[in-house]
Amino acid sequence: MGSPTCWRCLSRVTDHAPSYVRSHPLASLTAPFTTSAAHLARMQASATPTRGRPPQGAAPLRGKRTSYAPGRKRKKRDVNLTKGRPPAVGERKALRKRVVLSNVNALEVRDMQDLTAENMIDMRLRGQVIGIPGPVVDQLRALQAFKVSQGWALFRRPGMLVRRETVEYGRMIEDLSGESAGKVVRRVLVGERGSGKSIMVLQAMAMALLKGWIVINIPDGKNPPHHTVATINQN
Numbered sequence: 001m002g003s004p005t006c007w008r009c010l011s012r013v014t015d016h017a018p019s020y021v022r023s024h025p026l027a028s029l030t031a032p033f034t035t036s037a038a039h040l041a042r043m044q045a046s047a048t049p050t051r052g053r054p055p056q057g058a059a060p061l062r063g064k065r066t067s068y069a070p071g072r073k074r075k076k077r078d079v080n081l082t083k084g085r086p087p088a089v090g091e092r093k094a095l096r097k098r099v100v101l102s103n104v105n106a107l108e109v110r111d112m113q114d115l116t117a118e119n120m121i122d123m124r125l126r127g128q129v130i131g132i133p134g135p136v137v138d139q140l141r142a143l144q145a146f147k148v149s150q151g152w153a154l155f156r157r158p159g160m161l162v163r164r165e166t167v168e169y170g171r172m173i174e175d176l177s178g179e180s181a182g183k184v185v186r187r188v189l190v191g192e193r194g195s196g197k198s199i200m201v202l203q204a205m206a207m208a209l210l211k212g213w214i215v216i217n218i219p220d221g222k223n224p225p226h227h228t229v230a231t232i233n234q235n
Helices: 004-011 037-047 091-096 134-142 164-177 197-210
Strands: 129-131 159-161
Touching: 134 197, 159 197, 164 197
Parallel strands: none
Antiparallel strands: 129 159
């Protein structure tokens, strides 16, 4: 038989009903399955971001470095590092204007005759390549008649193509050396870029040297009135 007291306790309404509040556990700062102190320190550092450093996964700030490796340092430039002997005065210009007039690896053209004072007026040589004699090559080199852009290093020896204008210049020089001696003749070469104006001037100088003329050449001539010359005060 049950106790009447127990039934009274169960039937009695109490005002002190227990309340249950669900609590959220705090995030643990310790790793449950690791014993490494370095790994724990990295986890704590990632959980609390440092001032001035963007959070993990965020884009880097503008003007900030993207690498925060603690052991990485920028190497300072050694100002006392020697780079060898500096180039002498005019050495770079001489190397830039150096012209190679022979190539031993190029094929030799057989039966190629040289330019002479007799055949420079022969129209039958039109369209043929003739060689420049050795003494004339030395004189043309001293006059700076050869250009770097003319491609002399592709051939075994210097040569030139005889054109109709070449024969006309040869006949004009022959005429000025004989019957029209003392006459002044002026010629202006006009043509597009790469049409052979400098080669034509070289051919004229070579033929003049063969006739014993005194040749004066001004390489890379420029107009006097340009922006690097100061104006002269007339007062």
